Amino acid sequence: MGVNKNNQLCGSPTDMYVIFRIVKKRIKLHLLKTKKLEKKNLEELLKTKMSLxxxxxxxxxxxxxxxxxxxxxxxxxxxxxxxxxxxxxxxxxxxxxxxxxxxxxxxxxxxxxxxxxxxxxxxxxxxxxxxxxxxxxxxxx
The missing domain is CATH 3.10.20.90 (Phosphatidylinositol 3-kinase Catalytic Subunit; Chain A, domain 1)
Known part of the structure; x- marks a missing residue:
């Protein structure tokens, strides 16, 4: 796996698949963290509304x-x-x-x-x- 002179990834399809999976996992982790934050914010909002x-x-x-x-x-x-x-x-x-x-x-x-x-x-x-x-x-x- 490497980078050519145009800064494009080059390598075997297997290498590309591995990179894709890593990026995909990072995106999933980011989405999960975002959803957890959204859920936490929603719970805080509901608690605030209840306390109102x-x-x-x-x-x-x-x-x-x-x-x-x-x-x-x-x-x-x-x-x-x-x-x-x-x-x-x-x-x-x-x-x-x-x-x-x-x-x-x-x-x-x-x-x-x-x-x-x-x-x-x-x-x-x-x-x-x-x-x-x-x-x-x-x-x-």
């Missing part, structure tokens, strides 16, 4: 960690009520805010909140009903 659906919630002085399967306000509210049912018995969830105190009232606002740390506010059911009735009668908002 982890919400940290403060209610009063207690902190809760919620795992949200849907990043919607309705689902967050359901999870909040379920997680705090022992501590907030007889109370109504009235407000959810981000760490800066901005109200979260839509799915879009929730999905734009990062990191997903929120405050949830509960109020006595009776007081909540009375105050809502008063505000609606007097059209105060």
């Amino acid at each position: 659906n982890k919400a940290f919630v403060t209610i009063g002085s207690k902190e809760y960690t919620l795992h949200l399967t849907n990043l919607t306000l309705e689902h967050l509210k359901e999870q909040l009520v379920e997680a705090s049912k022992e501590d907030e018995r007889g109370k109504v969830l009235t407000k959810i805010t981000d760490l800066n105190g901005h109200d979260i009232e839509t799915d879009q606002q929730l999905q734009n909140t990062y990191p997903l740390n929120v405050y949830a506010y509960f109020q006595s059911s009776l007081f909540y009903l009375i105050s809502n009735n008063y505000y609606s009668k007097n059209k105060i908002k």
